[in-house]
Amino acid sequence: MERSNYYIELQMYCRGRYMTIASFDRNSCEKIIHELFDELRGDHQASALRRLRINLLLNDTENSRTQLRSIHCTLDELAENTKIIIKKTFRAVNFE
Numbered sequence: 001m002e003r004s005n006y007y008i009e010l011q012m013y014c015r016g017r018y019m020t021i022a023s024f025d026r027n028s029c030e031k032i033i034h035e036l037f038d039e040l041r042g043d044h045q046a047s048a049l050r051r052l053r054i055n056l057l058l059n060d061t062e063n064s065r066t067q068l069r070s071i072h073c074t075l076d077e078l079a080e081n082t083k084i085i086i087k088k089t090f091r092a093v094n095f096e
Helices: 030-039 075-095
Strands: 003-014 017-029 052-059 065-073
Touching: 003 030, 003 075, 017 030, 017 075, 030 052, 030 065, 030 075, 052 075, 065 075
Parallel strands: none
Antiparallel strands: 003 017, 003 052, 052 065
């Protein structure tokens, strides 16, 4: 499997823009990272209730990242999504 440098960014909407509050570096294959992202809870459209966003980014070059997917979520959904991301990351790091 070909591996690429993926990033998952957690952002919150504040003062008219999104601000990154956390980032997970995932050196993983494309299939696995998209399967992980498919498990996340939320909606693809922003709303007044969904002020938090999770982005899937691909590191193209040293200074260039391409946003591949995005999901907007509530605080409760973000908590559940963070559990999913950390659990999958733990398994990948410790059992690969």
